[in-house]
Amino acid sequence: xxxxxxxxxxxxxxxxxxxxxxxxxxxxxxxxxxxxxxxxxxxxxxxxxxxxxxxxxxxxxxxxxxxxxxxxxxxxxxxxxxxxxxxxxxxxxxxxxxxxxxxxxxxxxxxxxxxxxxxxxxxxxxxxxxxxxxxxxxx
Numbered sequence: 001x002x003x004x005x006x007x008x009x010x011x012x013x014x015x016x017x018x019x020x021x022x023x024x025x026x027x028x029x030x031x032x033x034x035x036x037x038x039x040x041x042x043x044x045x046x047x048x049x050x051x052x053x054x055x056x057x058x059x060x061x062x063x064x065x066x067x068x069x070x071x072x073x074x075x076x077x078x079x080x081x082x083x084x085x086x087x088x089x090x091x092x093x094x095x096x097x098x099x100x101x102x103x104x105x106x107x108x109x110x111x112x113x114x115x116x117x118x119x120x121x122x123x124x125x126x127x128x129x130x131x132x133x134x135x136x137x138x139x
Contacts, residue, residue, distance in 0.1 A: 004038055007046040016043050058115045059092055065108060079103040092122045 007013050020039050026032035056064070065071070073086045080086045080100050088094035096104075101115040 004035070004042070007042050013043065013046050013050075016046075055114045055117060058096060058117055058119060059090060061110060061114055062104070063090065065110060079107050092119070095119070095121060 005012075007016055016039050020036060020043065023032050023036040023039070026036050062076070066073075066076070073083065073090065076086045076090075077083060080089050080096075080103075085094070089096060089100070095118075096115055101112055104110045104115055105112045
């Protein structure tokens with residue numbers, strides 16, 4: 001076994017991954033298991049610096065959790081409000097409020113640090129308000 005050292009480049013990274021694979025089934029409490037633990041920490045530190053994973057979009061996170069847990073829009077009403085409000089949120093026409101974020105965190109265990117990210121809202125089409133505008137929209 002080589003002496004443990006920081007991972008400084010992709011070659012070191014690949015070598016560490018290969019060694020992790022070889023040590024994966026090491027018995028707990030052995031020097032091999034200790035080495036595995038240290039290698040995993042080194043790889044995690046290297047990946048965090050060189051291959052960061054961006055936080056998901058707040059609405060994409062909610063949609064993913066809905067899909068993974070088999071939730072419907074109706075299931076979100078206790079956290080987001082009325083059926084119309086749920087629709088506005090999921091269609092990115094209204095931002096999440098602080099109260100909604102708290103409820104989603106407490107009720108569904110969603111990370112607040114992801115939910116508080118700002119995001120652009122979809123443009124809401126302007127409604128026709130005059131007879132001339134209504135007539136123009138029909139043509």
